Amino acid sequence: MRRWVFAALLLLPLSGCGGGPAPVPDGFSLAEFFDGQSVSQGTVRTALVFGEAFTASFQGRREADRLWLDERFVFDDGERLQRWELSRSRAGIYSGTVATEDGDGKLAPPVPVTGWATADGAALTYDGFAPGGGDTLLNFRHVMTGNGDGTLANHVTISKFGIPIATSEVTFAKTEADLPPG
Template sequence: MKRILTISLLMLMLLVGCSTEISDYHTQQPALDIFHYFQGKTEAWGMVQDRSGKQLRRFHVDVDGDVKGDTLTLNERFVYDDGERQQRVWHIRRTDTGRYTGTAGDIDGVATGQAAGNAFNWRYSMNVTAKGSTWLLHFDDWMYLQDQTHLFNKTAMKKFGVTVGTVTLFFSR
């Protein structure tokens, strides 16, 4: 029992030691203002991978963004390689400097986000159907502005704290 506890503590320390904080990016340029970046039309290409890295799906996204005051509305239209179409409309509020909340029809609860430097971290939960079952997964999005027109997004999808897959996107405006 003592050995299991020791191994568990070491694993926990390793996981905590590897976590990235938004403040790690506060000096990185160009600075990412999601309201500015997503205002107007944006296009993205992405893929979903399982935990081993095997590509499961590819997709294209057309995004229309509209800023009104402290709210950014993002209308995302996905087309997957198998022909499936999906739409998500985000309503993102700037609540404080570098802090955001958001809702969308298929999101469970309220998403929370933080920005610093060229990075934005967005966390939310969503029900995902795969292989005939629906699972509540937790998404940990990290967006990185490369220049004024290109942005990378890497997302870890987690169940019970364990990464079960990733989503990678490349945005262009």
């Protein structure tokens, strides 16, 4: 189990919960943004105690409002894959699945993902597994917002039993040159 997931489980009582944006019919298109190659950089922070930087590369394939996306994370201790399949309805509702690679290099079975488009981003939620985190089922809530420069900010809240235990701040971009310095 990744050390930050284990530490987060020990620190469950330290955090609270929050709300989210409303759906926008025909709003932001994740399929359009992630079609082709993309990159990201970010950090995950467990209960304000442990921090870990990571990067990721993406290979997406779009058909209308449907997206197949391979996300390859790079952490200090190795690479992990997440495989997404998402569709967006005309009402701006996202549905699909995500499968996450565990610490042994095996993809867990896909779990359902739900969400909604906003005017400049999207929100997704699912109960699944942390990349490389083993078999501890966690809730993930992604809130993505356009930065106005072609990049997309992603604030991720990771919780257990409804209590946030970790957060992640990520920037998505089409090329590494578009990512912020650092």
